[in-house]
Amino acid sequence: MKDPNYCSTCSKELILKTLLDGSVEKYCPQCDKVFFNAPSPAVIVAVVNGDKILLTRSVGWNHPYWGLVAGHVKSGETAEETAVREVREEVSLVVKNLSIVGTFAHKDLDLLMIGFRANSENTDIVISQELEKAEWFNLNGNLPTRSCSIASQVVSRIRSSR
Numbered sequence: 001m002k003d004p005n006y007c008s009t010c011s012k013e014l015i016l017k018t019l020l021d022g023s024v025e026k027y028c029p030q031c032d033k034v035f036f037n038a039p040s041p042a043v044i045v046a047v048v049n050g051d052k053i054l055l056t057r058s059v060g061w062n063h064p065y066w067g068l069v070a071g072h073v074k075s076g077e078t079a080e081e082t083a084v085r086e087v088r089e090e091v092s093l094v095v096k097n098l099s100i101v102g103t104f105a106h107k108d109l110d111l112l113m114i115g116f117r118a119n120s121e122n123t124d125i126v127i128s129q130e131l132e133k134a135e136w137f138n139l140n141g142n143l144p145t146r147s148c149s150i151a152s153q154v155v156s157r158i159r160s161s162r
């Protein structure tokens, strides 16, 4: 999907075109459309309730660490709308008071991740089929996130802002 060699509209083979700003991008001459080699936007959300933070594990993860609710921004959505939707879909919680704690580049997955903090009114979670489990942890305790992961960076920014 990423880095296409053929136009997604007309299937013609893409050529390289030098844009006015000097960057070289893939281009369909038939549709006059540039296919930017850009990261996909995604959100990562730290759901907080008092001193508790929600961590999740997705189905199929081959490591022992936990992460945060995350997902891709869909066409037409703001990042805030994505954050609210992903939390609702993954754990059936309603969140409010969203604030951006920072943005993060996930080079391996070619994502620009927008990190949120969000508050939930209650702690009753119902997990989706995407998740293996989701649990509340003490925000000030030792969390089972992978050190240096984007989830860990989001958590440390929230801790330092309290």
Ligand SMILES: [Zn+2]
Binding pocket: 007, 008, 009, 010, 011, 012, 028, 029, 030, 031, 032, 033
């Ligand atoms: Zn085309």
